[in-house]
Amino acid sequence: MHDRPHGSILRxxxxxxxxxxxxxxxxxxxxxxxxxxLLPESYGTFKQAWLLSNTLFLVLPLGLNQSxxxxxxxxxxxxxxxxxxxxxxxxxxxxxxAALLLGFGPLVASAFHNxxxxxxxxxxxxxxxxxxxxxxxxxxxxxxxxxxxxxxxxVASEGFYTACMLAGxxxxxxxxxxxAGVVIATFAKAAACWMxxxxxxxxxSPRELRRQLAYALPFGAAFALIIPQQQFHSYLxxxxxxxxxxxxxxxxxxxxxxxxxxxTPVSEILQLGIAEHEAKGDNEGALRLFxxxxxxxxxxxxPTMVLLAISAPTLISFLFTDRYLAAVPVFRLSIISxxxxxxxxxxxxxxxxxxxxxxxxxVLKLGLTVPLAWLGFHALGxxxxxxxxxCAEETCRFLLLRRAAxxxxxxxxxxxxxxxWCQTAAAVLAAVPGAVALHLAGGPLLVQLSTGGIVxxxxxxxxxxxxxxxxPVRAWIPQKAPLVLIREAA
Numbered sequence: 001m002h003d004r005p006h007g008s009i010l011r012x013x014x015x016x017x018x019x020x021x022x023x024x025x026x027x028x029x030x031x032x033x034x035x036x037x038l039l040p041e042s043y044g045t046f047k048q049a050w051l052l053s054n055t056l057f058l059v060l061p062l063g064l065n066q067s068x069x070x071x072x073x074x075x076x077x078x079x080x081x082x083x084x085x086x087x088x089x090x091x092x093x094x095x096x097x098a099a100l101l102l103g104f105g106p107l108v109a110s111a112f113h114n115x116x117x118x119x120x121x122x123x124x125x126x127x128x129x130x131x132x133x134x135x136x137x138x139x140x141x142x143x144x145x146x147x148x149x150x151x152x153x154x155v156a157s158e159g160f161y162t163a164c165m166l167a168g169x170x171x172x173x174x175x176x177x178x179x180a181g182v183v184i185a186t187f188a189k190a191a192a193c194w195m196x197x198x199x200x201x202x203x204x205s206p207r208e209l210r211r212q213l214a215y216a217l218p219f220g221a222a223f224a225l226i227i228p229q230q231q232f233h234s235y236l237x238x239x240x241x242x243x244x245x246x247x248x249x250x251x252x253x254x255x256x257x258x259x260x261x262x263x264t265p266v267s268e269i270l271q272l273g274i275a276e277h278e279a280k281g282d283n284e285g286a287l288r289l290f291x292x293x294x295x296x297x298x299x300x301x302x303p304t305m306v307l308l309a310i311s312a313p314t315l316i317s318f319l320f321t322d323r324y325l326a327a328v329p330v331f332r333l334s335i336i337s338x339x340x341x342x343x344x345x346x347x348x349x350x351x352x353x354x355x356x357x358x359x360x361x362x363v364l365k366l367g368l369t370v371p372l373a374w375l376g377f378h379a380l381g382x383x384x385x386x387x388x389x390x391c392a393e394e395t396c397r398f399l400l401l402r403r404a405a406x407x408x409x410x411x412x413x414x415x416x417x418x419x420x421w422c423q424t425a426a427a428v429l430a431a432v433p434g435a436v437a438l439h440l441a442g443g444p445l446l447v448q449l450s451t452g453g454i455v456x457x458x459x460x461x462x463x464x465x466x467x468x469x470x471x472p473v474r475a476w477i478p479q480k481a482p483l484v485l486i487r488e489a490a
Contacts, residue, residue: 031254033166034178035247035320042175044243045116047250049179051234052108053128056097057135058227061090062220065136066350067212069271072143079144084202085209086136087194094132094190101125114243116175123179130186137193142268157192161185218355225362229369233389236373237382249382251320252330256308259341262300266293267347274351287408287415290348295417298342302420303427303460305338310435311452318445330383336390342420345400352407361396368392422469430459 035043064086071082105121134157142150161182168181228235234253238246270293277286308315312328320327349358369392376384405415434456441451464470 028256030162030165031251032319034169035251035324037169037173038175040244040247040323041242042116044245044247044250045114045120046175046178047247048112048114048117048238048243049120049124049175051231051238052101052105053124053131055227055231056100056128057131059220059224060093060097060132061135061223062093062213063216063218063223064089064212064220065139066219067216068136068139068143069268070215070275070350070353071212072140073145073272073275076144078205078208080200080203081205081208082143082212083136083140083197084204085212086140087197088202088204090135091133091190091194094129097132098125098129101128112238112243116243120175120179123176123183127179127182127186130183130190133190134186134193137189137196139268140197147269157185157189160188215353215355218359219350222355222358222362225359225366229362229366229392230389232366232369233373233377233385236377236385240377241382245382248324248327249330251316251324252327252382253334253386254319254327254331255334255338256304259301259304259338262297263341263344266297267344270344271347271351274348283409286351287410290344290404290408290415291417293344294342295419297344298339298417298420298423301342302339302423303430303456305335306427306431307434307453307456308332308335308338310431310456311438311449314438314445314448314452318449330386333383333386333390337393339424340394340397343397343401343404345397345404348404348407349400354403354407357403361399364399365392365396368395419469422464422467426460426463426467429463430456433459 034046038046068082068086072079075082101121102125105124106118109115109118109121137157138150138153141147141153164181164185165178166181169175169178171177172180234250237249241249270289273289274286277283277289309332312332313325316324316328316331348354369389372388372392373385374388376386376388378384380387401415402412405412408415434452437455438448438452441448461470
């Protein structure tokens with residue numbers, strides 16, 4: 001018995017969104033605490049180490065984990081094969097990541113002009129290896145339709161991870177202490193992942209492994225380009241400024257967790273939904289599902305960008321203290337990318353097996369990012385590097401949208417919901433009373449932010465109501481779904 005909920009995209013993603021909300025609440029404190037506990041130089045070291053680890057963590061799985069969401073729903077009888085392949089290979093790749101960090105980490109630390117980074121590299125190598133070894137855990141269960149179990153894994157593992165990291169940082173007031181906590185937490189998740197997914201024994205089929213790799217590797221190759229492309233501006237700035245200055249830049253690139261909290265689960269469930277409609281030959285149903293996903297995401301993301309823009313100085317001061325106020329211009333530029341996250345195009349491309357197209361887009365994106373970010377940095381400094389990255393990112397996202405529209409048999413405008421334009425107008429109009437309320441509010445920073453946010457939200461919802469596009473409240477409340485029988489693997 002597995003929970004395979006039916007109905008709206010939002011209700012199906014409900015458990016995953018609740019999990020993301022829990023994870024966001026747990027992990028949101030990490031940069032806030034570390035920015036206060038550590039000196040700016042040490043906080044910059046933390047962000048540099050995290051940059052290296054995340055690059056390998058996102059690139060090396062080669063699309064194997066995402067392949068589970070493609071193969072398991074279509075061929076559940078071979079579930080154990082798909083899971084075994086992903087589990088074994090990601091663990092081996094974790095060992096490769098550790099070797100790369102231990103071998104080349106000191107050279108990177110030298111390029112970043114940061115001896116402290118070289119000192120913590122053994123910790124970074126260890127927790128990167130363990131993260132990769134556990135990387136297929138929640139996706140394996142989600143691919144089976146065990147969405148609630150997948151959500152529980154995410155919340156429990158991230159909660160333990162956050163507690164260990166912050167305990168180590170506060171206790172030792174050092175980067176080493178924080179990373180020691182991360183090593184403990186990631187090892188625990190890796191051990192749990194292996195115990196859960198290998199309980200019935202591991203199975204390997206060279207023939208099915210070739211099929212799985214044939215699907216996964218083009219996406220993996222795309223990510224091998226996408227991730228460095230996404231992080232190129234950070235590497236460029238990190239190698240060009242001091243660790244303390246990079247800490248300010250990293251604060252400017254900080255994103256509230258609401259984006260990942262909503263985007264990832266909706267994109268994952270959209271992929272499953274499109275697969276189901278594809279099996280029935282219902283292309284119109286897949287298009288309706290995409291429009292619904294965009295409308296729900298843009299309802300939050302569009303006003304979030306506007307609200308963050310008007311409250312940026314107060315928010316940065318509240319979250320990171322006044323010593324990071326220099327990050328405000330970078331922060332205001334970085335949030336431009338939030339509304340584009342309302343387009344869950346990755347899920348569409350995976351569901352429709354657009355492997356080669358994704359790879360071509362990745363090549364183009366990298367080809368645009370490097371010169372644009374480089375020129376921007378030399379013309380305007382760090383904020384120019386970020387601007388160049390955003391230009392490349394949104395250009396290629398537009399091309400993905402055009403491809404998705406073609407797959408759905410419609411135009412770009414036809415693929416987008418009407419609600420998107422009303423939400424944009426409502427957010428822009430609501431910015432005026434929100435900014436006035438924030439300016440006039442007195443007292444602690446939290447009171448000022450709350451006042452401006454409440455006035456903005458009320459105005460935004462009132463305008464949407466007047467336009468007749470306010471989603472009903474019940475659509476945002478995940479409801480208990482019936483259980484259905486899923487054929488088990490032989």
